[in-house]
Amino acid sequence: xxxxxxxxxxxxxxxxxxxxxxxxxxxxxxxxxxxxxxxxxxxxxxxxxxxxxxxxxxxxxxxxxxxxxxxxxxxxxxxxxxxxxxxxxxxxxxxxxxxxxxxxxxxxxxxxxxxxxxxxxxxxxxxxxxxxxxxxxxxxxxxxxxxxxxxxxxxxxxxxxxxxxxxxxxxxxxxxxxxxxxxxxxxxxxxxxxxxxxxxxxxxxxxxxxxxxxxxxxxxxxxxxxxxxxxxxxxxxxxxxxxxxxxxxxxxxxxxxxxxxxxxxxxxxxxxxxxxxxxxxxxxxxxxxxxxxxxxxxxxxxxxxxxxxxxxxxxxxxxxxxxxxxxxxxxxxxxxxxxxxxxxxxxxxxxxxxxxxxxxxxxxxxxxxxxxxxxxxxxxxxxxxxxxxxxxxxxxxxxxxxxxxxxxxxxxxxxxxxxxxxxxxxxx
Amino acid sequence: xxxxxxxxxxxxxxxxxxxxxxxxxxxxxxxxxxxxxxxxxxxxxxxxxxxxxxxxxxxxxxxxxxxxxxxxxxxxxxxxxxxxxxxxxxxxxxxxxxxxxxxxxxxxxxxxxxxxxxxxxxxxxxxxxxxxxxxxxxxxxxxxxxxxxxxxxxxxxxxxxxxxxxxxxxxxxxxxxxxxxxxxxxxxxxxxxxxxxxxxxxxxxxxxxxxxxxxxxxxxxxxxxxxxxxxxxxxxxxxxxxxxxxxxxxxxxxxxxxxxxxxxxxxxxxxxxxxxxxxxxxxxxxxxxxxxxxxxxxxxxxxxxxxxxxxxxxxxxxxxxxxxxxxxxxxxxxxxxxxxxxxxxxxxxxxxxxxxxxxxxxxxxxxxxxxxxxxxxxxxxxxxxxxxxxxxxxxxxxxxxxxxxxxxxxxxxxxxxxxxxxxxxxxx
Numbered sequence: 001x002x003x004x005x006x007x008x009x010x011x012x013x014x015x016x017x018x019x020x021x022x023x024x025x026x027x028x029x030x031x032x033x034x035x036x037x038x039x040x041x042x043x044x045x046x047x048x049x050x051x052x053x054x055x056x057x058x059x060x061x062x063x064x065x066x067x068x069x070x071x072x073x074x075x076x077x078x079x080x081x082x083x084x085x086x087x088x089x090x091x092x093x094x095x096x097x098x099x100x101x102x103x104x105x106x107x108x109x110x111x112x113x114x115x116x117x118x119x120x121x122x123x124x125x126x127x128x129x130x131x132x133x134x135x136x137x138x139x140x141x142x143x144x145x146x147x148x149x150x151x152x153x154x155x156x157x158x159x160x161x162x163x164x165x166x167x168x169x170x171x172x173x174x175x176x177x178x179x180x181x182x183x184x185x186x187x188x189x190x191x192x193x194x195x196x197x198x199x200x201x202x203x204x205x206x207x208x209x210x211x212x213x214x215x216x217x218x219x220x221x222x223x224x225x226x227x228x229x230x231x232x233x234x235x236x237x238x239x240x241x242x243x244x245x246x247x248x249x250x251x252x253x254x255x256x257x258x259x260x261x262x263x264x265x266x267x268x269x270x271x272x273x274x275x276x277x278x279x280x281x282x283x284x285x286x287x288x289x290x291x292x293x294x295x296x297x298x299x300x301x302x303x304x305x306x307x308x309x310x311x312x313x314x315x316x317x318x319x320x321x322x323x324x325x326x327x328x329x330x331x332x333x334x335x336x337x338x339x340x341x342x343x344x345x346x347x348x349x350x351x352x353x354x355x356x357x358x359x360x361x362x363x364x365x366x367x368x369x370x371x372x373x374x375x376x377x378x379x380x381x382x383x384x385x386x387x388x389x390x391x392x393x394x395x396x397x398x399x400x401x402x403x404x405x406x407x408x409x410x411x412x413x414x415x416x417x418x419x420x421x422x423x424x425x426x427x428x
Numbered sequence: 429x430x431x432x433x434x435x436x437x438x439x440x441x442x443x444x445x446x447x448x449x450x451x452x453x454x455x456x457x458x459x460x461x462x463x464x465x466x467x468x469x470x471x472x473x474x475x476x477x478x479x480x481x482x483x484x485x486x487x488x489x490x491x492x493x494x495x496x497x498x499x500x501x502x503x504x505x506x507x508x509x510x511x512x513x514x515x516x517x518x519x520x521x522x523x524x525x526x527x528x529x530x531x532x533x534x535x536x537x538x539x540x541x542x543x544x545x546x547x548x549x550x551x552x553x554x555x556x557x558x559x560x561x562x563x564x565x566x567x568x569x570x571x572x573x574x575x576x577x578x579x580x581x582x583x584x585x586x587x588x589x590x591x592x593x594x595x596x597x598x599x600x601x602x603x604x605x606x607x608x609x610x611x612x613x614x615x616x617x618x619x620x621x622x623x624x625x626x627x628x629x630x631x632x633x634x635x636x637x638x639x640x641x642x643x644x645x646x647x648x649x650x651x652x653x654x655x656x657x658x659x660x661x662x663x664x665x666x667x668x669x670x671x672x673x674x675x676x677x678x679x680x681x682x683x684x685x686x687x688x689x690x691x692x693x694x695x696x697x698x699x700x701x702x703x704x705x706x707x708x709x710x711x712x713x714x715x716x717x718x719x720x721x722x723x724x725x726x727x728x729x730x731x732x733x734x735x736x737x738x739x740x741x742x743x744x745x746x747x748x749x750x751x752x753x754x755x756x757x758x759x760x761x762x763x764x765x766x767x768x769x770x771x772x773x774x775x776x777x778x779x780x781x782x783x784x785x786x787x788x789x790x791x792x793x794x795x796x797x798x799x800x801x802x803x804x805x806x807x808x809x810x811x812x813x814x815x816x817x818x819x820x821x822x823x824x825x826x827x828x829x830x831x832x833x834x835x836x837x838x839x840x841x842x843x844x845x846x847x848x849x850x851x852x853x854x855x856x
Binding site: 016019020023024027028030031032127133134135138139142143144145146147148171213260269272274286287288289290291292293294295296297300302303305306307309310312313314315318322326327330332333344 | 444447448451452454456458459460555561562563566567568571572573574575576641697699702714715716717718719720721722723724725728730731733734735736737738740741743745746749751752754755758760761
């Protein structure tokens with residue numbers, strides 16, 4: 001039996017999928033007995049279809065795929081939460097399995113999509129939605145299910161990781177790093193989703209839902225991006241023995257689950273600290289397996305297509321063997337989301353302050369008032385005359401207290417000269 | 429439907445499995461609908477059964493499990509290629525699925541076991557045979573199948589990695605590192621399988637068979653262990669920018685596949701270079717996914733039991749749903765094994781030589797004769813009077829030539845004073 005597949009979206013990842021099928025169709029048959037045929041390709045852009053050599057099966061109307069009764073499986077690669085959602089829900093409605101790379105959609109409308117799939121006894125696979133080519137959803141839904149997962153910590157956005165790597169290596173400013181990432185095709189013209197941590201938030205929402213068996217949506221995630229990071233802070237952190245990464249993290253406690261994205265200082269010895277450039281890595285801790293990490297290329301045509309086509313081939317196997325979905329949604333529990341205000345971290349803080357006596361005492365008094373204990377304080381000159389960098393590393397403190405302390409320090413008369421301080425949370 | 433499971437072997441890993449079932453039986457039912465019951469436990473050792481609280485279902489005769497018609501699945505955890513093979517083949521013969529952690533057996537008798545399983549339409553799962561708790565066989569058999577895998581490189585033996593880490597960190601000798609590993613329970617009284625690279629050889633044979641779709645058995649693997657490694661070499665390597673690891677590697681070329689285990693110098697920036705202590709990591713390269721790595725604890729009760737029970741739960745899912753085996757043996761191709769003599773590497777070599785003029789010229793002449801180009805040579809004093817360390821780093825050379833050159837250098841009169849040289853292959 002030949003499984004017939006329709007593809008919606010012919011951008012980078014779609015092109016990669018067409019490429020894989022062209023190169024390995026015969027291997028899939030010989031090694032795995034999987035007989036797969038790309039029957040129809042939909043795109044807004046006829047030139048892309050010609051470029052990928054699929055003009056003979058091309059359409060601009062995705063309904064041609066939904067309405068084709070021979071198509072068993074639809075690959076959705078247009079992204080976003082608009083048309084993509086219609087494509088997926090209509091494909092399921094028409095009795096077709098779905099494979100998607102759409103993190104934003106799975107992190108916001110996952111429940112609705114899974115409900116529809118369950119109602120129709122169909123599969124929805126989405127390995128490519130997190131970590132590009134890195135197998136992580138498969139391992140979490142299969143290999144690691146004997147564990148209770150206690151935490152997940154990942155570098156899941158290649159764009160920002162590239163920028164931070166360049167800021168560290170070459171001392172680039174945020175703006176310079178962004179421009180370079182855009183020039184090299186690692187960042188989009190509108191970089192908001194990446195640099196504000198929204199892309200990472202969608203991914204950690206998906207991973208948390210699977211790991212903790214409890215629905216986490218994008219709205220549940222506290223997300224802070226890298227716009228305010230300064231190469232000075234990255235260099236200071238390195239001197240203190242830390243790397244600065246945009247980390248997506250989630251953990252479970254007796255009170256609920258914490259799901260967050262923010263710039264984070266991690267010890268240089270930590271496995272995640274050496275994940276540089278566009279690479280991604282996801283670190284998971286389970287009660288039996290202990291620490292485990294998955295590393296690879298987080299974006300790009302090949303890696304994402306590897307994940308999409310891995311899902312496609314797996315669903316094809318099931319279709320050929322007449323196997324009903326083995327694992328659907330596993331969000332059976334309803335764990336509360338812990339508020340950011342209650343979070344506890346060590347903090348790195350850098351204020352630009354007036355270079356005069358009494359400033360340290362004034363700030364130290366405020367920390368003391370909010371029970372924030374300071375581990376170290378360093379003062380260094382800046383380019384500006386009459387101003388110095390005042391850098392604090394604190395012991396563990398409550399986010400609520402830290403925010404109030406910062407507000408009070410900013411309100412001190414004639415003390416802070418550089419506006420908002422740099423705030424980086426420390427995880428060690 | 430309750431799936432009934434029999435366990436053979438109550439050592440470290442068996443104990444870990446019993447523990448997981450005790451802690452998470454209800455979670456498996458609630459989250460995944462998997463209803464599993466440990467029905468019978470076999471061990472040579474009644475005290476272990478009592479210790480694990482399974483004396484009520486205990487037997488010393490594995491036939492009690494084979495002959496129990498209610499048991500659907502047998503977990504084999506006794507290890508070795510003797511009784512374990514009978515347990516597995518008899519279990520399959522009696523119509524029971526098998527989960528095993530037995531690398532030596534899978535790397536030698538895999539073909540026979542898979543044939544028996546295929547004949548009876550049963551599953552054989554063996555995730556725990558490689559990399560402890562790290563999901564690697566699952567990803568290779570599922571998530572990554574859209575790729576042609578070109579190479580695999582791994583640190584897959586925790587004992588030797590612990591020893592090498594201690595030799596590097598603390599300058600311990602091989603003997604001291606071994607004694608410490610034994611004291612801490614990381615090495616057995618007879619460490620042969622670990623230190624001579626046989627354990628790693630079995631693991632890379634298994635991974636290669638899956639990655640290259642071609643049967644590789646333990647006999648096909650060139651294996652060299654760490655007995656001859658000296659902390660001096662590890663320190664020298666570090667100065668040159670390399671870590672020394674016992675690496676299992678396999679790659680595919682147009683001529684066939686190379687499958688090898690040997691001490692290896694890898695650049696300090698490589699992801700594998702920072703995998704220390706008892707941790708394992710497996711690095712795989714695919715044509716679509718690019719570089720990907722899987723990291724975690726390579727041994728111990730919890731990690732190995734995580735992998736075993738992950739397999740058990742997956743097979744249980746299939747049994748409950750009446751699903752026939754989805755993936756069996758995929759060794760459809762018959763690729764030749766490349767000989768070690770034809771291998772090409774850069775080499776690190778350290779000879780202890782007489783401290784007199786003419787020695788460097790004599791050795792250099794021999795390298796030249798065998799077309800071995802030297803990248804750098806360093807001479808350093810040793811503790812012994814009249815002797816110095818002569819350390820070469822070569823450009824890429826053929827193993828065959830290198831062996832002949834070493835033999836000729838050893839035969840030079842009055843030159844080499846320290847016996848066999850240290851030879852470490854460099855992969856960069």
